[in-house]
Amino acid sequence: MVGFSLLLSVVVAAHVAVATPLKARTPYAVKEAHPIPRTWKPVSRAPGAHMLHMQIGLKQERFDELERHLYEVSHPDHVRYGQHLSQEEVNELIKPSEEGLDLVHEWLITNGVDKFDYSPAKDWVNIYISVEDAERLLDTEYSVFQHDDGSYMVRTPEWSLPTHLFDIVDTIQPTNSFMRAAPQKTDWIQFEEGWTPPGYKPPTNETIAKVCNIASVTLECFNTLYGTLGYKQKAVGRAKIAWNNYLNQTPIRPDIYEFLKLYNKPAAQHAWTFESVEIANGPAAQYTPLTPAQANGDDISEEAVLDAETILGMTWPQPAVSFSTGGSPPFTPDLNTPTDTNEPYLTWVNYVLGKKDLPQVISSSYGDDEQTVPNSYAQRVCRSFAQLGARGISLLCSSGDGGLGGQDDSACFTNDGKNTSTFLPAFPASCPYVTTVGATMAFEPELPAYREPGIGPDGRNHGFYASGSGFSYYFDRPWYQNGVVDKYVASLDGLHEGLYNCEGRGYPDVSAQGLYFAFFWNGTLSTISGTSASCPLMSSIISLVNDARLAKGKSTLGFLNPWIYSQAHKAFTDIVGGNSSSCGTDGFPVTAGWDPSTGFGTPIFPKLVELALK
Secondary structure, rough: OOOHHHHHHHHHHHOOOOOOOOOOOOOOEEEEEEEOOOOOEEEEEEOOOOOEEEEEEOOOOHHHHHHHHHHHHHHOOOOOOOOOOOOHHHHHOOOOOHHHHHHHHHHHHOOOOOEEOOOOOOOEEEEEEEHHHHHHHHHHOEEEEEEOOEEEEEEEEEEEEEEHHHOEEEEOOOOOOOOOOEOOOEEEEOOOOOOOOOOOOOOOOOHHHHHHOOOOEEEEHHHHHHHHOOOOOOHHHHOOOEEEOOOOOOEHHHHHHHHHHOHHHHHOOOOHEEEEEOOOOOOOOEOOOOOHHHOOOOOHHHHHHHHHHHHHHHHOOOOOOEEEEOOOOOOOOOOOOOOOOOOOOOOOOOHHOOOOOOOOOEEEOOOOOOOOOHHHHHHHHHHHHHHHHHOOOOOEOOOOOEOOOOOOOOOEOOOOOOOEOOOEEEEOOOOOOOOEEEEEEOOOOOOOOEEOEEEEEOEEEEEEEEOOEEEEEEEEEOHHHHOOOHHHHOOOOOOOOOOOOOEEEEEEEEEEEEEEEEEOOOOEEEEEHHHHHHHHHHHHHHHHHHHHHOOOOOOOOOHHHHHHHHHHHEEEOOOOOOOOOOOOOOOOOOOOEEOOEEEEEEEEEHHHHHHOOO
């Protein structure tokens, strides 16, 4: 825990020695209210002893300046391209004012909170507090909420602050965020030789046809399809890649080893040696097979194993890092709160922002509907991702697996109590400071990943799946999308008007294969689908491009979007057919150029390297 100055320590001691009633310089008023999603219902008062890791986001004094630096070092036409900022330079730009920090300290200490620590730039204050104390501090009432699927969460729909802190504190969580950072994957399916989905047309290109099997898409297919086959890394040990694990997802090393033995044998030993970094009591990569209890749990480890198998298989011998983020403080389940519901993104991003040496590419395959997250929280998390970009880190996120929000219109409604029909963008896919990856299927040509509910290759009924697509309600269209996304919106000529924000950040930016990945899990060869597959695949290809740049004495690519939208879109295969029917509509048309189903399309690695080395 970061300590205070001697003077502040004296102030703390003085306040601890006296009573600490609820008081402040100014009256309390509601700072933020957020509607309770239709899928959540309050069931009881929250237990007063339940512990919360509360994160208080303070106003970042010079974020506009940080954003200017981010775009300058990320745009290939700018003289500063590639001159990424240091950790210290970023922290200096986003630190809060001393006056604001002092006022928040005073408020906390006056109310008996005398133990707290900070993010690296002190723009987040972390406290560990009981529900009872949090209710007093925020003049609110916490409840236990139950989701339609049976899970529980401790939240409050609104919270208050003394009015003199309104312009100093941007957000506080966990309060009114109902986000669950779910893995963007669908359906573990037992592989059966010779099965093909209805209507599938095999490729006529003999080379692709020989290595690409729609029922089980392998590393050899990816390498052939995207042009990475035969690439010899030239800066081994310098280009690094990582992936995120949340929700107790755990890489299972024996499964990863068996997968690599099958599909990239020289890389197999890397299954035992990749670095596992545990954050806030997250689980370490596991050296033993799944236990029966784990295998019968709620999708235990499938996401983490998928990310590891894809990334290690594509990028070996690059160093790779598994970030496993848990919740803080250590979670004690009870009848009302059997699972940990602490927000994972801030815990992870504040940890990595505190490190000087980071992998230059990070893949993150988790998300939820944007409207489940209060705008203030989404904005601050997104700004943290901008800090990574300014330091030269490429953060890629999956676009989601529900198309525009779900199979039919039964789920596609606003969360504001009015229940207005709407498409549902996803977060963090909608953040303009990440590169969002959609999913494709088939090979010649590739199409947006889409699967009707029905019988799969294992004879079981499987659910709806469509690559995530949409326009943000929280984030305006970033400047780098001007002339591209607005052109696409104009071409719709009013189609779906009123169901999406035509001025919002559109996504995905790019795509990669995401249907029926060959997958070894729980000792069995099978397949798995989702943008959770396409995101680590695209991340791997970007990391190989970084290798080529580093070998030529250049910087890593960093934040990708200005480069992609201004130049690198020429190095992607445009997807011009298929659909992502969802929310009871045909979805957005898949057209030449950028579209909100496939972005600019799928990568052509040799062309990406050629552009990256100019």
